[in-house]
Amino acid sequence: xxxxxxxxxxxxxxxxxxxxxxxxxxxxxxxxxxxxxxxxxxxxxxxxxxxxxxxxxxxxxxxxxxxxxxxxxxxxxxxxxxxxxxxxxxxxxxxxxxxxxxxxxxxxxxxxxxxxxxxxxxxxxxxxxxxxxxxxxxxxxxxxxxxxxxxxxxxxxxxxxxxxxxxxxxxxxxxxxxxxxxxxxxxxxxxxxxxxxxxxxxxxxxxxxxxxxxxxxxxxxxxxxxxxxxxxxxxxxxxxxxxxxxxxxxxxxxxxxxxxxxxxxxxxxxxxxxxxxxxxxxxxxxxxxxxxxxxxxxxxxxxxxxxxxxxxxxxxxxxxxxxxxxxxxxxxxxxxxxxxxxxxxx
Numbered sequence: 001x002x003x004x005x006x007x008x009x010x011x012x013x014x015x016x017x018x019x020x021x022x023x024x025x026x027x028x029x030x031x032x033x034x035x036x037x038x039x040x041x042x043x044x045x046x047x048x049x050x051x052x053x054x055x056x057x058x059x060x061x062x063x064x065x066x067x068x069x070x071x072x073x074x075x076x077x078x079x080x081x082x083x084x085x086x087x088x089x090x091x092x093x094x095x096x097x098x099x100x101x102x103x104x105x106x107x108x109x110x111x112x113x114x115x116x117x118x119x120x121x122x123x124x125x126x127x128x129x130x131x132x133x134x135x136x137x138x139x140x141x142x143x144x145x146x147x148x149x150x151x152x153x154x155x156x157x158x159x160x161x162x163x164x165x166x167x168x169x170x171x172x173x174x175x176x177x178x179x180x181x182x183x184x185x186x187x188x189x190x191x192x193x194x195x196x197x198x199x200x201x202x203x204x205x206x207x208x209x210x211x212x213x214x215x216x217x218x219x220x221x222x223x224x225x226x227x228x229x230x231x232x233x234x235x236x237x238x239x240x241x242x243x244x245x246x247x248x249x250x251x252x253x254x255x256x257x258x259x260x261x262x263x264x265x266x267x268x269x270x271x272x273x274x275x276x277x278x279x280x281x282x283x284x285x286x287x288x289x290x291x292x293x294x295x296x297x298x299x300x301x302x303x304x305x306x307x308x309x310x311x312x313x314x315x316x317x318x319x320x321x322x323x324x325x326x327x328x329x330x331x332x333x334x335x336x337x338x339x340x341x342x343x344x345x346x
Contacts, residue, residue, distance in 0.1 A: 002098070003035040004070035006045075006063045007345050011290055011318040017125045027288045027318070030063060032090045033346050034070065034098045040346050041098025044293035045090030046260035051287075053236040053261070054084040062087060078266065082238045089264030093296045104295060104324075104341050111302035114325075117332035118302055119309040121146040121178060126153035129162055136166060143330030146176040146203075146309040152184025156193065163200040172201035176309070183210035183232060190220055198225035204254055207231040218250045227253035231285075234271060235261050243271060247278045255280055256311070258287040265300050272304070285311030291324040292343065298326065298333055 011027040028049065034041040045063070049055050054062075062084055066077060074095045081088050096106040110116040122139030124132055124147060132149070139147055151159045166177065177200065185193050185208045194208060204227040209216060211232040221228050230252045237243050247255070255275050257268045268284065275282045284301045286294050294315050301310055312333050315326050323342035327334045 001036070002070050004067035004094075005033050005035075006067060007031045007033065008060075009290065009345065011288070012320050013317055014319050015125075017317065024288075029290055029293070030090070031292065031345055032063070032066070032087075032094045034094045036098060039098060039103075041094045041096070041100075041103055042292060042343065042346060043090035043093030043095075043097060044260075044289050044296070045086045046287055046289040046293045047086045048261065048287050051232070051235070051261065052086055054086055059084075066091065078264075082263075085263040085267060086260045088267065089259050089293070089296075092264040092266065093293070096296075104292075104343075105299070106296055107299040107303050109299065109302050112299060112335050112337065114335055114337045116302070117329070117334040118298060118312060119146070119331065120144075120313045120328070120333050121148040121176075121309045121311055122331065123311070123313050124149040126150045128154065129158050132162055133165070139331075140170075140175070142328075145174070145331055146178065148178040148180060148311065150182065151179050152181045160196060163197070163202075167200045172203075176203045177201070178203050178206070178229075180206035180231070181208045183207050185209050187213060187216040187220075190216075191223055194220070194224050194226055194228075202226050204229045206256060207233060211235065214246070214249055217252075221250055221252050224253075229254035229256050229283075231256040231258070238263075240270060240274075243274055244277075247274050247280060251278065252280055255282045257282060257284045259284070259297055259300070260287045260289060260293060268300070281308070282306070283308045283310050286314045288314055288317070290318070291315050291322045291326055295324060295326060295335075298335070 008030050011029060013025055017024045030045045032043045032045060066087060074091060077091055078088050097103040100106060105112050122144035124135045179202055187209050190208045206229045237246055255271060257271055259268050272282055283306060286297050298312050313328055325336045325339040327336050
């Protein structure tokens with residue numbers, strides 16, 4: 001028999017981090033802990049307030065229900081939790097963790113052996129022009145060749161000036177630039193803004209307009225001068241039929257997969273298979289999980305062998321993250337098997 005429990009934990013940002021949804025100072029998360037035959041398994045259910053489809057008042061009740069029904073098995077639980085993708089993700093991790101020799105090594109590979117790394121983008125948070133420029137310099141100094149910049153919070157002209165100044169110093173051969181609008185543009189202005197952004201040799205833009213405007217997004221993807229990546233658009237799309245319809249209707253150049261928000265590993269793999277059918281490319285991004293969730297996403301991502309830089313650089317954002325073997329060196333995420341974990345909740 002498996003015994004299950006859960007614990008809440010609040011992550012504190014080192015620096016308040018700006019997005020188009022406002023300033024983030026803390027991030028609450030939850031852990032599912034499984035015990036069987038003196039072994040423990042751990043999984044992070046990375047709820048993201050204001051973004052997750054399962055940001056509901058009875059979230060904790062659902063975690064209690066999961067713990068009470070844990071012995072009905074993973075398959076049964078995942079089916080019952082379609083509308084709770086973050087809990088699905090936590091359960092997948094916890095069951096893998098319980099079975100594995102080392103509870104933090106869910107997918108043994110050359111990554112967890114410390115022999116290979118995952119190329120990642122450097123994340124630039126919103127703020128005034130000077131703050132954003134200083135972050136960019138820091139990322140370049142530490143070896144990143146792909147940078148993702150959040151836009152849509154300061155005025156568009158200032159963001160254009162910032163991009164112009166980056167391109168004056170660095171060509172697209174030296175730095176791959178991605179921008180993330182988090183749905184900040186209005187549909188009537190989006191195409192014009194994309195045209196202006198395309199002057200700076202930008203790799204892609206994430207979610208230029210708010211999700212749920214399917215016709216407008218399809219039209220943008222058809223006419224856009226730069227590649228569009230769907231992000232928030234995938235949240236809350238549960239069935240295979242709905243997923244297929246979304247991808248074939250919008251026909252995006254890329255989709256971005258956040259396992260905590262779209263149903264964990266199984267949800268991500270389903271989206272990837274549909275994307276391949278549609279000649280749409282993809283990459284994987286963490287969604288401000290602690291190192292527990294980030295570790296699981298990184299190990300899963302490595303197995304998929306994507307050649308694109310992934311969005312897995314969020315581990316260093318918090319003052320009270322758990323010590324782990326994950327290290328960012330020269331723009332890549334590495335797993336150092338000589339470093340031990342310090343996870344003090346179990």
